[in-house]
Amino acid sequence: MTKINKAACIGGGVIGGAWAARFVLAGIDVAIFDPHPEAERIIGEVMANAERAYGMLTMAPLPPKGKITFVKSVEEAVQGADWIQESVPERVDLKRGVITQIDAAADPTALIGSSTSGIMPTDLQRDMKHPERMFVAHPYNPVYLLPLAELVGGEKTARATLEDAKAKLATIGMKGVIINKEIEAFVGDRLLEAVWREGLWLIKDDICDTETLDDVIRYSFGMRWAQMGMFETYRIAGGEAGMRHFIAQFGPCLSWPWTKLTDVVDLTDELVDKIANQSDAQSGARGIRELERIRDQNLVGIMHALKAGDDGRGWGAGKLLTEFEDYLWANAKKPEVDLGEVKPLKILDTKVSAAWVDYNGHMTEHRYLQVFGDTSDGVLRLIGVDLEYVRDGHSYYTVETHIRHLGEAKLGDALYTTCQILSSDDKRLQFFSTIYNAQTNEPVATAEQMMLHVDSKAGKAVAAPAQVLDKVKALTEAHARLPVPEGAGRHVGQKR
Amino acid sequence: MTKINKAACIGGGVIGGAWAARFVLAGIDVAIFDPHPEAERIIGEVMANAERAYGMLTMAPLPPKGKITFVKSVEEAVQGADWIQESVPERVDLKRGVITQIDAAADPTALIGSSTSGIMPTDLQRDMKHPERMFVAHPYNPVYLLPLAELVGGEKTARATLEDAKAKLATIGMKGVIINKEIEAFVGDRLLEAVWREGLWLIKDDICDTETLDDVIRYSFGMRWAQMGMFETYRIAGGEAGMRHFIAQFGPCLSWPWTKLTDVVDLTDELVDKIANQSDAQSGARGIRELERIRDQNLVGIMHALKAGDDGRGWGAGKLLTEFEDYLWANAKKPEVDLGEVKPLKILDTKVSAAWVDYNGHMTEHRYLQVFGDTSDGVLRLIGVDLEYVRDGHSYYTVETHIRHLGEAKLGDALYTTCQILSSDDKRLQFFSTIYNAQTNEPVATAEQMMLHVDSKAGKAVAAPAQVLDKVKALTEAHARLPVPEGAGRHVGQKR
Structure with missing residues (x-):
């Protein structure tokens, strides 16, 4: 993957602001130029949403946040930037002018890249001196969560530019897909416009209201499309006989007089009122901010579900998330822990996410063990037992765990964990972890665990190699000078 | 909710078979008539998929499966049935004939209900004697997982029929949505046809291939639509200014010359070949059965994610799942446990689902605690501490847990759990649970737990009421006659 060193966002707003959030959260400095008087406020709100969403989305080590600078001109913004994203209003003359200005100064x-949702890149790059590096990178709202960017080149765009853009997007967790030929509205908005047109007719003709139409989508093909697209879905529907069979069976429907797509609905005041009123009845009980929050939690949950797809290898957007996390891990600064330091190791910062709580907003019991498990993983990485080590066929397995609940963790609580080594030998590693509330510094739960070094193919305990044992010993010796933690060595029901 | 007593499926196949699976898994007997020579095989395969999916989808107590009977005629199938679902091939004369025959015998x-995906109910009910009880119930593939059924009445359909159908569908986990007016293809297929038409043009014109088009869908609006439909999504996009603003901003695009929807693509052999070849390149590495399995795991995962939505209250299809589970619990036979019996209680049957395993196919550490947590819940229900009890403000909270891992649970393993009470007083309840592999009867893990009876509003331990304590005492006294389980009272690292 090819890193972006500095980014510039020309045009803030909801789209530009979310691009900025993507860059900053991936550790890239961003200069923003937007003459709108409220640009800083809007971008600040988008940034807050993005940070909350990322907090739920991944436990992988995000690099230190990049710096946001608000500047006074396009020229100032693009200085030193290697990715410049244009997100100004959707008018061809305005966009072309801004892009020409960027081109001259960058x-x-x-x-x-241009965020346009429909204008052809050929029309935008017309007046550029270096048009070969200009393209459309069309994202989807909420841009800080949905990974897609359609990459579309114009007549003068170099193919290498699109490949380069795709590689760079991967480093900020995005999925660039290259569209072969430019057309207005590209691919996604073509499909969306088709549904939108048909949907407007259905509402206008009182076939259903907006809530029913939305329910039809989200209880059926919406869920299908979160994980496989239209063609793969229909491939399955065709069964063993395949796509040819499916098209033979369903193709003819296309000439039936079903849709009204040949006409364009007239957006009269009456129709606009009808839609607005139905939408109020459907969603008006919740404010936009609340709907945003619910949507983002759902999208995070869906991506987590897809991460478990294909038997844990990850599927679609979940696989992409795994790849992004692998990239983050590979690029994370190795923690410089003084293995001889005489204090418990600080391992993890996390937050109680919506998927972790019951209907009372309390963290579910087994999620405590998930946090302790992530803590053990962190300790293991410190002694050189990382993903690569595990893939090579050795690991530490937990054989015994003792958990005490001392308090409650609630939705949104910031938590951190520490770990103290209690004992070790060439196979065994015994330690004591604590989850703290980051606000109060009070312990919420503790876990004492015994792990065993194993040859995972042979399925039996074996001595750890010297390079691991050296680190284990250094930690064990240092921590032997700490007092034994309260609660260690305890059995269930023991009096204090 | 109104229970269905007996169902009949006229026409098996993938759709009819999945309807049958929904009925049977909800405890309803089904008679199936389908003259197709392979009907039993096809339905058997659908049933196997459905059972596997339900095994992952819910831990709620499904009632004993209904009985499937294959019969020789429509007349025989409909005897005694109160829901009859017609799923024969999509030809109006054929369907009308079958429905008239059903009407005469039922x-x-x-x-x-008719499973037609496009024919108007008025055309189907033309020759019926009792047309007021006939309607379209149009489901979506895979019918055993996707909850939607569009309910559409014809000219002679009674409104009460649609309301009744909706209530009955809820008892088999489905979401009936009533469509106001009949039109060909109803609502969902109208929207899908619009996308399909536009998609075919994009492939024909080489704008992109099928894989790119699918990626555009599933990395962007597909995920949006799994949880909110088009109008609610656009409401958010409109921001505080709302739907009116959104339509004012984007409505005009409709008259731009973007889509090619005014034409119908000609499905030449060349285009069919192109699509089939691209689809092979995209998905051909995996067989249809594998794709089905992956899709079903993903859909289950998405529904689980949505179950956690809206801060644990559930959202969309996840909320529906919660409601279905509440219904199942309310209708589950209360376990008739002899509290004085001298053997550990058998509590739970479950299976290691795809969402529970790491990339090696091993059950993740914290999922063990999830199974133990479900086991504790089962024990608590036995002593009268159920959902209602918890909602009234009292519960048992876990304060301490000791887990030992004795073996490994792998993807798809069937597991069961047992529980033995070790000690109790008016506040405390100490017990020892074991997860067994159902195939080998070998223990996989054990957990010793201490729970405390609490007033959850006051957040402090209080004595449990007499009706709970009586049951706790009976169990404790009976189990006191059992040997103390190996591993109880153990602390971490203790020698055997």
Whole structure:
């Protein structure tokens, strides 16, 4: 993957602001130019949403946040940037002017992407000196969570530019898909416009109201499309006989007089009122901020579900998330822990996410063990037992765990964990972890665990190699000078 | 909710078979008539998929499965049925004939639903004697997982029929949505046809291939639509200014020359070949059965994610699942446990689902605690501490847990759990649970737990009421005659 060193966002707003959030959260400095008087406020709100969403989305080590700078001109913004994203209003003359201005001031090798949802890149790059590095990178709202960017080149765009853009997007967790030929509205908005047109007719003709139409989508093909697209879904529907069979069976429907798509619905005041009123009845009980929050939690949950897909290998957006996390791990600064330091190790910062709580907002019992498990993983990485080590066929397995609940963790609570080594030998590693509430520094739960070093193919305990044992010993010796933690060595029901 | 007593499926196949699976898994007997020579095989395969999916979908107590009977005629199938579902091939004359035949033989109050994906109910009910009870119930593939059924009445359908159908569908976990007016293809297939038409043009014109088009869907609006439909999504996009603003901003695009929807694509052999070849390149590495399995795991995971939505209250299809589970619990036979019996209680049967395993196919550590937590819940229900009890403000909270791992649970393993009470007083309840592999009867893990009876509002331990304590005492006294389980009272690292 190819890193982005500095980004510039021309045009803030909901789209530009979310691009900025993606960059900043991936550790990239961003300069923003937007003459709108409320640009800083809007971007601040988007950034808050994005940070909350990322807090739930991943436990992988995000790098230190990049710096946001608000600047006074396009020229100032693009200085030193190698990715410049244009997100100004959707008018061809305005966009073309801004892009020409960017082109003149930017490094000639900097990539220039446009967030346009429909204008052809050929029309935007017309007046550029270096048009070969300009393309459309069309994202989807909420841009800080949905990973797609359609990459579309114009007549003068170099193919290498699109490949480069795709590689760079991966480093900020996004999925660039290259569209072969430019057309207005590209691919996604073509499909969306088709549904939108048909949907407007259904509402206008009183076939159903907006809530029913939405329910039809989200209780059926919406869930299908979160994980497989239209063609793969229909491939399955065709069964063993395959796509050819499916098209033969359903193709003819296309000439039936079903849709009204040949006409364009007239957006009269009456129709607009009808839609607005139905939408109020459907969703008006909740404010936009609340709906946003619910949507983002759902999208995070869906991506987590897809991460478990294909028997844990990950599927679709979940696989992409895994790949992004692998990238983050590979690029994370190795923790510089002084293995001889005489205090418990600080391992993890996390937050109680919506998927972790019961209907009372309390963290579910087994999620405590999930946090302790992530803590053990953190300890293991410190002694050199990382993903690669595990893939090579050795690991530490938990054989015994003792958990005490001392308090309650609630939705949104910030937590951190520490770990103290209690004992070790060439196979065994015994330690004591504590989950603290980050606000109060009070312990919420403790876990004493015994792990065993195993040859995972042979399925039996074996001595750990010297490079691991050296670190284990250093930690064990240092921590032997700490007092034994209260609660260690305890059995269930023991009097204090 | 109104229970269905007996169902009939006229026409098996993938759709009819999945309807049958829904009925049977909800405890309803089904008679199936399908003259197709392979009907039993096809339905058997669908049933196997459905059972596997339900095994992952819910831990709620499904009633004993209904009985499937394959019969020789429509008349025989509909005897005594109060829901009759027609799923024969999509030809109006054929369907009308079958429905007229059903009508003549069935109880006059039995509901008759058609699975047609496009034919108007008025055309189907033309020759019926009791047309008021006939309607379209149009489901979505995979019918055993996707909850939607569009309920559409014809000219002669009674409104009460649609309401009754909706209530009955809830008892088999489905979401009936009533469509106001009949039109060909109803609502969902109208929207799908619009996308399908536009998609075919995009492939024909080489704008992108099928894999890119599918990626555009599933990395962006597909995930949005799994949880909110088009109008609610756009309401958010409109921001505080609302739907009116959104339509004012984006409505005009409709008259731009974007889509090619005014034309119908010609499905030449060349285009069919192109699509089939692209689809092979995209998905051909996996067989249809594997894709089905992956899809079903994903859909289950998405519904689980949505179950956690809206801060644990559930959202969309996840909320529906919660409601279905509440219904199952309310209708579950209370376990008739002899509290004085001298053997550990058998509590739970479950299976290691795809969402529970790591990339090696091993059950993740914290999922063990989830199974133990479900086991504790089962024990608590036995002593009268159920959902209602908890909602009234009292509960048992876990304060301490000691887990030993004795073996490994792998993807798909069937597991069961047992529980032995070790000690109790008016506040405390100490017990020892074991997870067994159902195949080998070998213990996989054990957990010793201490729970405390609490007033959850006051957040402090209080004595349990007499009706709970009586049961606790009976169990404790009976189990006192059992040997103390190996591993009880153990602390971490203790020698055997």
